[in-house]
Structure formats: C-alpha cells, structure tokens
Amino acid sequence: MIERLVTPKRRIRPLKAIxxxxxxxxxxxxxxxxxxxxxxxxxxxxxxxxxxALEQLIDDYIDASTGIQxxxxxxxxxxxxxxxxxxxxxPWAYKAIYNDRLMETVARRRDMVQKGIEPAEHYLVAxxxxxxxxxSRRDVALFVASGTxxxxxxxxxxxxxxxxxxxxxxxxxxxxASCSKEALLRRLVQTHGxxxxxxxxxxxxxxxxxxxxxxxxxALGVASxxxxxxxxxxxxxxxxxxxxxxxxxxxxxxxDAILDWLFL
Numbered sequence: 651m652i653e654r655l656v657t658p659k660r661r662i663r664p665l666k667a668i669x670x671x672x673x674x675x676x677x678x679x680x681x682x683x684x685x686x687x688x689x690x691x692x693x694x695x696x697x698x699x700x701x702x703a704l705e706q707l708i709d710d711y712i713d714a715s716t717g718i719q720x721x722x723x724x725x726x727x728x729x730x731x732x733x734x735x736x737x738x739x740x741p742w743a744y745k746a747i748y749n750d751r752l753m754e755t756v757a758r759r760r761d762m763v764q765k766g767i768e769p770a771e772h773y774l775v776a777x778x779x780x781x782x783x784x785x786s787r788r789d790v791a792l793f794v795a796s797g798t799x800x801x802x803x804x805x806x807x808x809x810x811x812x813x814x815x816x817x818x819x820x821x822x823x824x825x826x827a828s829c830s831k832e833a834l835l836r837r838l839v840q841t842h843g844x845x846x847x848x849x850x851x852x853x854x855x856x857x858x859x860x861x862x863x864x865x866x867x868x869a870l871g872v873a874s875x876x877x878x879x880x881x882x883x884x885x886x887x888x889x890x891x892x893x894x895x896x897x898x899x900x901x902x903x904x905x906d907a908i909l910d911w912l913f914l
C-alpha cells in the first residue's frame with residue numbers, strides 16, 4: 651500500500667529520471683549494518699560499565715545519519731573519541747575496520763547467491779524486480795546512488811541481477827569524502843538539463859529524501875522491513891515522514907499504485 655502524505659502538483663513535464671538508493675531500498679544484503687556500526691562505536695567510546703546515555707547518543711546518530719557516506723559517520727566517531735580525551739585513528743582507518751566487520755556477513759550472503767544456494771529474491775525488498783521491469787518499459791532512465799563504496803554497490807547490484815536496469819550506479823569513491831547522491835542528482839539537473847518535476851527519488855534514508863525536496867524532485871520513501879522483506883518498518887516510516895517524503899511504501903508489491911503516483 652502506498653501512503654500519500656502530500657498531494658504532489660501534477661507534472662508540467664513528463665518524468666524522465668528516477669534516482670534510487672540501494673541498500674534498504676532495493677537490496678537487503680547489508681541488513682544489520684546499524685548493529686555492526688553501533689558495536690564499533692560502543693567499543694571505541696564506552697567504558698567498562700553500561701552507559702545508557704552513550705547508547706542513546708550512538709543510536710540517535712546512526713538513525714540521523716542513515717544514507718550518508720560511511721566516511722562521514724567515521725569522522726563523527728573520530729570527533730567523539732577526541733572529545734573523550736583520546737587520540738583517534740584517522741577516520742579512514744575506522745571505516746576500514748567497520749567495512750571488514752560488516753563484510754564478514756555480507757560476503758557470506760553474496761557467496762550464497764552467487765553459488766545458487768539462495769535466490770537473489772531472499773535479499774531483495776519484495777516486488778523490487780517486477781517494479782524495475784515495469785519502469786524499464788517506460789521512457790524513464792534509472793540511476794542508483796549509494797553511500798556504500800562504488801565497487802561494492804556495483805558488485806551487489808550485479809549479484810542480485812539488477813545492474814542492467816540502471817544507466818549509472820554511483821557509490822562512494824576511494825579516498826573521497828563526498829555525497830554521491832547529491833552529486834548525481836546535481837549532474838542530472840545541471841548536465842542533463844532536467845527540471846525538478848522531471849525527477850523522482852526513491853529511498854529509505856532521510857538524506858536522499860532531503861536532497862530530493864531541495865531539488866524539487868518527487869520523493870518516495872521506502873520504509874522497508876529488511877528482515878521480512880515486505881511491510882512497513884514504523885521507525886523508518888517516522889524518519890522518512892519527518893524528512894519530507896511525499897509518499898511512503900514498505901515494498902514494491904503494489905507497483906501499479908506506485909507507478910500511478912510517480913507519473914501523475
């Protein structure tokens with residue numbers, strides 16, 4: 651079901667491009683990343699005794715920063731380490747530690763799909779593939795922009811059989827602290843000459859929703875339940891509504907209704 655929060659203005663020009671987030675929007679290969687990141691932050695910031703205030707600080711930050719490049723989250727971690735009177739590692743070192751821990755799980759999932767032990771659909775938000783197939787039959791270009799490293803998001807789109815749907819897959823580049831989502835959307839506007847009403851953004855994080863609203867693009871929030879693959883996650887829903895999503899879905903099973911809203 652699509653929850654319409656705002657009645658969008660009818661398009662003056664037809665929809666030409668849709669920018670997707672990847673993790674949590676289409677793919678669930680990285681489901682659980684928040685737990686890995688929180689554990690690392692607790693390890694580096696906490697003492698020997700439980701600290702409820704610290705737990706809340708970490709949880710709030712991860713919730714607020716969902717969707718940004720990982721390096722920015724690691725910069726925050728380094729600042730918090732310094733604020734506690736300790737000399738932090740370089741944020742890129744923290745990112746490497748985090749990625750190594752996260753990939754212990756992600757690599758197993760990727761391997762299971764690649765070997766045919768599990769189908770790709772076990773790691774796709776419900777209805778993702780049929781929805782992309784329906785979009786591909788329309789005159790609209792599809793793009794992915796992710797806070798995940800470029801090589802990983804491209805590989806995982808291929809593993810899940812989604813890469814062929816997209817004109818471009820953009821992720822975090824080695825050694826660069828920049829927002830791939832903002833950069834790609836800006837390129838669509840400035841280089842390709844697309845106006846706000848010719849664009850839509852679909853994602854599960856408040857970062858891409860905020861970028862969409864700033865650009866005048868239509869913003870669809872995906873409050874996905876990454877464990878069940880379908881239905882609405884109420885925590886995500888609250889976050890997306892607060893960020894300014896104009897409509898919210900939990901999955902793509904009711905693709906006709908979503909398409910009607912997108913192309914209105």
